[in-house]
Every structure is written in structure tokens, then in C-alpha cells.
Amino acid sequence: MTLIRYEGKTFEVGPKESLLDSLNAQGAAIPSSCRSGLCQTCLMQARSGVPPESSQSGLQEALRLEHYFLACLCYPEEDLEVSLQGGARPLIPARVIRLERLSETIRLVALKPEAPMTFRAGQFVHLFQEKEIFRSYSIASIPSDDEIHLHVKLQPDGEVSGWVHESLKVDQIIHLSGPLGHSFYVGGQPEQPLLLIGTGAGLAPLFGILRDALSQGHTGPIKLFHGSRHPQELYLGPELQELSIHSNHFEYRACVSGDQVAHPYERGRASDLAFEELTDLRGWRIFLSGHPAMVKEAQMTAFLAGASLRDISMDPFTFTQVGSEGG
């Protein structure tokens, strides 16, 4: 049992509990999203004591040295005094330059950062509705576009997605975190086959990764399976068809898991159709994004089909458990 001091209170954390789960169960409101070390929503800092090295996985060196850590990965080994991350990463102001409807429920938000912002296609940002209310959205553009594109799906009663769909206006200045996440195309193996599977707005990071790979001269096969229950939600179909005509090593597959399936859509879940066809994934690089259950299941299936775990990148769109960043 370790003792954690947070906001003037002391919490006991058992040996098998993460600091995030334990503090939240005891009434502290620590924000979280992916709960698996991917999104950095739960970033905290140890003001005294040293957080376990495993809780600093994926953090920049400068943050690690200042004892920042991810609460969802933190199984404390000593007593700590902790605080939320306030001020660790300056926010970047960005102007809304375009808003477009991509489907009934998905809106394109095109942004122009008003400060330098270096990102890799496929990473994600935190989009702030207000100072303390934010959500993660994947970047669908590539650096040479010189714009940040987000695909935001309207969730029923969704606080931030509702605001994006109903209130956000062109020319409005909003704030973004710097880019986060490790799911992006890395050059150097242009012949490696790529498999991209996404559901719904899970197409966003894959669209960026695909365009990035093509612009970097990827020559190996690239297969993109995009899935949804309804065909009208398979947005960007014409653009993807066009890309597949110009790059004959890229194949686009639109998969509908509901009942209304007509040409050119295929019937079935995107991941099922992909794995039925590709039974040997040795040597493949795989990107999975969208519905968290699909991402988790597909990771396991890809691994069992021979893909190396380090070649599988994931962006599960888990949703935020506590809505404020605090600090």
C-alpha cells in the first residue's frame, strides 16, 4: 500500500491498483480517456517521490525528467505527492478556416494553427472547447497540407462533439494541445505491405497515414478497410476511389455491417473481411482505429495471423471518463 497526496488529501493505493483507478474510485476527478497509455489525457506530475519508469512510457525526455507520468499506467512503488499536468504543454491557438459535412454525423474541421505545430499524419490532438473541457481527435491531414483536419463524429448527448457540430463557426479561434500518439507512418521500408482498418471516424488517422505513405513513395501494397453499419457513413468514398485509381498498389474496401448493402459496398465488419482475406500477416504493418472493441480484437487477430506486435499501431477511440483537465 502506498500513500498518494493529491489536492491536500491523502489516498491509499493498493499494489494492484492504478493510481488513476484508485483516486477516481475515492472521489478525485482525474481525467482519462484511453486508460492504456496512448492518449496522455491522464498526465500528472509527481511533486515529491519518483513515479515508476513504466508510467512514463511514451513521454518526452523533458517531461520524464520532471517526473511527469501517466496515471493510468502508474502502479506506485513509493509514496508520492501528485498534481494534474497544468502548464506542462502550452496550448496552440488555431483558427477554424473551414467546416464541412462529411456524412450525416461526421464533420470536417479544418484548422490553421496560429503558432508553429509539427505533427505526423495519424497523430491526434486534444481539442479544447473551454479551458478545462477537451477531447482527443485524430489528425486526418498531412504536414504538407499546412492545415489540421479533424473528422468529428456527433455522439448522442456528446458535449464536445455536440459543440463542434452545433456551435463552432468559421474564423473562431480554438485551442489544441500539441500532437500526441505514436500511430503514424514511418518511412524506410517502402515495400512493406500496409493494412489499415478503421470504423466510422476511425478513418481520420488512416486517411492521413495513407496519404503520407503515398506521398513518401510507398510502393508495397496498401489495403484500407473502412467499416460502418450504414453505407451513408462511409465518407470520403469518392476521394479514396480516386486515390486507388491513381495508385494501383492501393486498394480501398468499403464495408457495411448492417443490412442495406449494395454495390460497391461489401457486406460484413471491416475487420472480419480483412482477416478473412489476409490470413498470413507476417511482415505486414497494421494500423487500427475507431471502435475500441474492434481495435482490441483486431490487434489480437492480427498477432495470431503472424504480425509482430511492434508492427501493430492502434488508436482506440475510447471516450473520456471525466471531462475536465483541471490543473
Ligand SMILES: Cc1cc2nc3c(=O)[nH]c(=O)nc-3n(C[C@H](O)[C@H](O)[C@H](O)COP(=O)(O)OP(=O)(O)OC[C@H]3O[C@@H](n4cnc5c(N)ncnc54)[C@H](O)[C@@H]3O)c2cc1C
Ligand atoms: C486517441 C483518440 C482519438 C480520437 N479520435 C477521434 C476522431 O478522430 N474523431 C471522433 O469523432 N472521435 C475521436 N475520438 C473520441 C473523442 O475523443 C470523444 O470521446 C468523442 O468525440 C465524444 O466526446 P463528446 O464530448 O462528444 O461526448 P461525451 O460528452 O464525452 O459523451 C457523451 C455520451 O456519449 C457516450 N459516448 C461518447 N463517445 C462514445 C463512443 N465513441 N461510443 C459510444 N458512446 C460514446 C458517452 O458514454 C456519453 O454518454 C478519439 C478518442 C481517442 C482516445
Ligand code: FES
Ligand atoms: S494515457 Fe492515460 S488515459 Fe490515456
